[in-house]
Amino acid sequence: MHSTKHISSAQNPLIKKALLLKEKSRERKKTGLFLLEGMRELQIANRAQYEIATIFYCENILVDAQNNTFLQSFSADKLISVSNDVYKKIAHRDTTEGIIAIAKSKDHNLSLLKFEGSNPLVLIAEAPEKPGNIGALLRTADAANLDAVLIANPKTDLYNPNIIRSSVGCIFSRNVRMGSTEEIIEFLKKGGFQIYCAALSASKDYTTVEFNGPTAIVVGTENSGLSEDWLNNSTQNIIIPMEGEIDSMNVSVSAAILIFEAKRQRKLNT
Incomplete structure (x- = not known):
């Protein structure tokens, strides 16, 4: 050496x-x-x-x-x-x-976000706190080669060692941007995105909606879900039907299911 x-x-x-x-x-x-x-x-x-x-x-x-x-x-x-x-x-x-x-570190301001293609698929996580969950979301985003991961109202330092560890370095490979919920909603609307919010109320089965245009999949925390701002601006709330005793899953697992359904649909339409 x-x-x-x-x-x-x-x-x-x-x-x-x-x-x-x-x-x-x-x-x-x-x-x-x-x-x-x-x-x-x-x-x-x-x-x-x-x-x-x-x-x-x-x-x-x-x-x-x-x-x-x-x-x-x-x-x-x-x-x-x-x-x-x-x-x-x-x-x-x-x-x-x-x-x-x-x-x-890099600048993760939302204003710097640009997409290479015309039909982006992005994941949005509102106010995630647990480094392990954030890391797992980034690993899923990398596995699916998402165009971006947007963190709304961030509560945890993105370069927390536990996020780097749990993401297995995917924090570096993904296009990660941060902003307020209001800023991100405005960005999505200007970009013509469909906004699909994972929520229990007024929801459709996630397999019955189309993810083929510019699409944002939005997940909240396991404790409190998504804020009213997201629910009020949702194109459609979506749900993963539960067949057991509980009515929710870990946020990273839910996000993975929704993201790969979107990927499946998009492959069928190529």
Whole structure:
């Protein structure tokens, strides 16, 4: 490895900075930087043209020659080897690959959203709070190759380490934008989107509606569902019929069912 620096003390200023980025949303927002962990996550972020500022690696853990080759594609001044103790200090995961990087966050403002095609399919999540759910939604969006994921009234820092971990790096591969519910509704209306809201009231079975034009699938939290603003502006509320004792599923599971029904219909019409 062609790094020129080694850190063996957790008191090193750069290590202290990495710890703050891992633990404090305020620090991530103030600096515009975040911590990502894992070779796959780093590779996805790199392909998505995230600016990588620093890469920490632990040679005792990093054993794959292919991984070494990838790291050598970065300039030497960005590569810093660290001791086992230092690595364990800044690592977020119990199982790890010996790679942690500091990267620069992107601007996720809704005003920057543009679509490559003329018939976009997007997922909207209103006020999601649980990092695990957000990560799972992003993984589904990646699996379905959605045109965008819009987060309305965000309550959680997008670069929370738990979101990065649970999304398996899909936070970097997807076109993620954020805005208020009002801003997103206005954006969708201007774009001629059908707005399908997952809701219990005044709903149709999701298999009976058409998802073939520009379409937004909107999901809310499991506790409170969607706000009145969404329900009042919905093209049609849709529901997944429940055949058991409960009347709802995990939001990421529900979103996956709706998204892949939309994908199925669109394939039939191509």
